[in-house]
Amino acid sequence: MDKTWQDMSQIQPQVMTMLQNSITKNRVAHAYIFEGEKGSGKQDISKTFAKSLLCEALTAGYKPCEQCRNCKRISSGNHPDVHLIERDGLSIKKEQIKSLQEEFSKKSVEADRKVYMIADADKMSVGAANSLLKFLEEPSADTVAILMTEQLQRILPTILSRCQVISFKPLSPENVKRKLIEQDLDPQLASVISHLTQNVEAGIELSHDEWFVQAQKIVVKLYEVLKQNSLKALLYLQTDWFSHFKEREQVDRGLDLLLLIYKDLLYIQLDKKDLVVFQSKLKEFETHALHLSPRRLAEHMGYILEAKRKLMSNTNPQLLMEQLVLNLQEGS
CATH class of the missing domain: 3.40.50.300 (P-loop containing nucleotide triphosphate hydrolases)
Incomplete structure (x- = not known):
């Protein structure tokens, strides 16, 4: 139409x-x-x-x-x-x-x-x-x-x-999300994708990518393990992360997804819950946001952005992720 x-x-x-x-x-x-x-x-x-x-x-x-x-x-x-x-x-x-x-x-x-x-x-x-x-x-x-x-x-x-x-x-994320939902995408998936691409066709392609579907689950799980302790998170990198995120572009996509989680915590702290991307995790994230100071949250987001920069300057992706996990776990 x-x-x-x-x-x-x-x-x-x-x-x-x-x-x-x-x-x-x-x-x-x-x-x-x-x-x-x-x-x-x-x-x-x-x-x-x-x-x-x-x-x-x-x-x-x-x-x-x-x-x-x-x-x-x-x-x-x-x-x-x-x-x-x-x-x-x-x-x-x-x-x-x-x-x-x-x-x-x-x-x-x-x-x-x-x-x-x-x-x-x-x-x-x-x-x-x-x-x-x-x-x-x-x-x-x-x-x-x-x-x-x-x-x-x-x-x-x-x-x-x-x-x-x-x-x-x-296109704004809101417009991309609306267009993806018009294409019968699940609203949660459309919400995540709309923050990763401004191109609707690329978004639809991403939604059919089995690697990407699995990547979201692994990133969310890494975040949850980080809430426990750094040793478990480092072990999780070995058992699940490195076998899935093999190429630099894949690691970069994983970091984008991880950054979205921390942005969700920020939206919760700013009382903008309607902007939260991972709505299915809202209750869990609300609890986490209460125990994380705005300063620490800003530092965590900074660590991820710094990791993205280092990734593009040929830093070893494995060492980079291990260092990021230690930074994110420390004082979280």
């Missing part, structure tokens, strides 16, 4: 405000570049914006009604005046841009405007980019271009200079 203007305003409020102003003040540019990370909503917002430009019954002066013929045809992807160009193989070919130009040289079939959207605009071949540049140099009053990219630096400067660049922020 297509996202409404309201849906997209929750995901990218600044972007939607800019687009709203361009419509209500009659300052719609002839070409835009939507740039931002994968999964930040560029294509959904492109489609929503196209609806606003062609809608027959706008509400509040800028929101598409979602009910008129134009809105419905854009939703279904078969409006004759709205075109989406995607990669043909590894790149966008010159022929695709030529075909678009021929299509747009005709009069609008049904609407006052024509809109074309180019996904992965940084993947245009040299020929395609040059053809598009000619198109942009002679803008038609009724044509709006929307180029989408995750790699703004790869767009030709001559194309950049002819477009209004709108930057999309990475």
Whole structure:
């Protein structure tokens, strides 16, 4: 189901405000570049914006009604005046841009405007980019271009200079969590993943990764053993941790998960229990948070962040984890 203007305003409020102003003040540019990370909503917002430009019954002066013929045809992807160009193989070919130009040289079939959207605009071949540049140099009053990219630096400067660049922020954990739950992920799992990635697709992939599912259990268990004594924790590293977290990237992921637990303790101390990621452990964590001073908690989080830094500077992961366990157990 297509996202409404309201849906997209929750995901990218600044972007939607800019687009709203361009419509209500009659300052719609002839070409835009939507740039931002994968999964930040560029294509959904492109489609929503196209609806606003062609809608027959706008509400509040800028929101598409979602009910008129134009809105419905854009939703279904078969409006004759709205075109989406995607990669043909590894790149966008010159022929695709030529075909678009021929299509747009005709009069609008049904609407006052024509809109074309180019996904992965940084993947245009040299020929395609040059053809598009000619198109942009002679803008038609009724044509709006929307180029989408995750790699703004790869767009030709001559194309950049002819477009209004709108930057999309990475999705917030709340938005990632909501989207993951919409994909039928368990809320607890969605909550954890949303703090590890800002990309919904990567989050879904992570949820199906058996290694990651097991990793969460091992990290929580390490934390629980730490509450007992350092000797048990050191033994647990030998029996369970090292056999699972073998690569540096895996250790880094484990440290991220461990940091989330200590952040949960911080949220509890700040009386923000609704922000706790490991909700299933809330009662247990509440008890722990009572017995840990804010200063010690800050030190513990510092130890984990320092371990992450050392890990990337080629420190032996095994020695690093053993030292971290001793630091976290001491005075906890």
